[in-house]
Amino acid sequence: xxxxxxxxxxxYVRLAVTDxxxxxxxxxxxxxxxxFAKNDKLFTIDELGRLSEMLVSQGVDKIRITGGxxxxxxxxxxxxxxxxxxKGLKDIxxxxxxxxxxxxxxxxxxxxxxxxxxxMDAINRETFERITRRDQYDTVYNNMVRLITEGFxxxxxxxxxxxxxxxxxxxxxxxxxxxxxSVRFLEEMPFNGGSxxxxxxxxxYKRILAHIKEAHPxxxxxxxxxTSTSMNYKIPGFKGxxxxxxxxxxxxxxxxxxxxxxxTGDVITCLYAKPSMNIRDLLRxxxxxxxxxxxxxxxxxxxxxxxxxxxxxHKGVFDSSMTSIGG
Ligand code: SAM
Ligand code: SF4
Numbered sequence: 001x002x003x004x005x006x007x008x009x010x011x012y013v014r015l016a017v018t019d020x021x022x023x024x025x026x027x028x029x030x031x032x033x034x035x036f037a038k039n040d041k042l043f044t045i046d047e048l049g050r051l052s053e054m055l056v057s058q059g060v061d062k063i064r065i066t067g068g069x070x071x072x073x074x075x076x077x078x079x080x081x082x083x084x085x086x087k088g089l090k091d092i093x094x095x096x097x098x099x100x101x102x103x104x105x106x107x108x109x110x111x112x113x114x115x116x117x118x119x120m121d122a123i124n125r126e127t128f129e130r131i132t133r134r135d136q137y138d139t140v141y142n143n144m145v146r147l148i149t150e151g152f153x154x155x156x157x158x159x160x161x162x163x164x165x166x167x168x169x170x171x172x173x174x175x176x177x178x179x180x181x182s183v184r185f186l187e188e189m190p191f192n193g194g195s196x197x198x199x200x201x202x203x204x205y206k207r208i209l210a211h212i213k214e215a216h217p218x219x220x221x222x223x224x225x226x227t228s229t230s231m232n233y234k235i236p237g238f239k240g241x242x243x244x245x246x247x248x249x250x251x252x253x254x255x256x257x258x259x260x261x262x263x264t265g266d267v268i269t270c271l272y273a274k275p276s277m278n279i280r281d282l283l284r285x286x287x288x289x290x291x292x293x294x295x296x297x298x299x300x301x302x303x304x305x306x307x308x309x310x311x312x313x314h315k316g317v318f319d320s321s322m323t324s325i326g327g
Pocket of ligand 2: 029323
């Protein structure tokens, strides 16, 4: 089992499979994109499979596939198939912009991938297109509804962006009236690859909740798992639920159970920290699996206690883009 230097058990890995994306969300990267990694710097699917096996042997029981946009990788289903055969891996999930997932929905269901996070920051078409800088609204909306009606556990991630989409918070919430879906409102984080200046946030989780409360004063809090980053709520009579994620306020560090590995092998022990090591070349060299595992343990043994501490330790961390980190 992986346990960090603050006695937190690490059983959840967010594994990025690419840093590329077919959208250009303005809170994530500049319009022209970032300096994307060359293909040979990205893990191969076989390497991702091997790495996953090692992590599972170390007690990881949840792997979330992320990116960039994971489905820009044409060979992604090969990885899902391999993960679905891993004994000990209880939860395989994916975070996607839902533009390219359509052809894979049936197979994902067969493989037992249940938890799908769909990023959708507007219910209004123009707002969606302005934020993503692409015209994929219909595809995303239709795939999102299909995933819900096919029985996946769908969570919609909506970043509250001042002067951009906050008028969509309540209309987005209406989805939970009709569908068994969870809409989670996230605070913006400073990882936009230089897309825009970031000072601080205007819409923190308290303001989001206050805004929702004005329209729905009777919402009630739900019990959430201890390691959950979201605080979750239900509006009486609504089929779904909603949540807020204080990703910038960082109220959840005390119970953090996650490790991030980028598509190029960077091991990131906290979102607000710079990578502590790179595992790709080690995996490609003659080092044995045991040595790779040892290095993972070493990185976990030197984690910052909170995102604030990590931010202090790692100046310049805000220059990166979430498309390289994996969210
Ligand atoms: N492309 C996929 C997607 O958008 O769902 C997966 C990768 S994306 C980097 C993972 C998550 O990070 C998404 O939910 C996205 O909204 C979130 N994200 C990206 N940039 C962010 C930022 N600056 N602040 C907060 N969340 C961000
Ligand atoms: Fe792409 Fe996801 Fe970043 Fe949007 S948030 S640009 S969909 S990686």
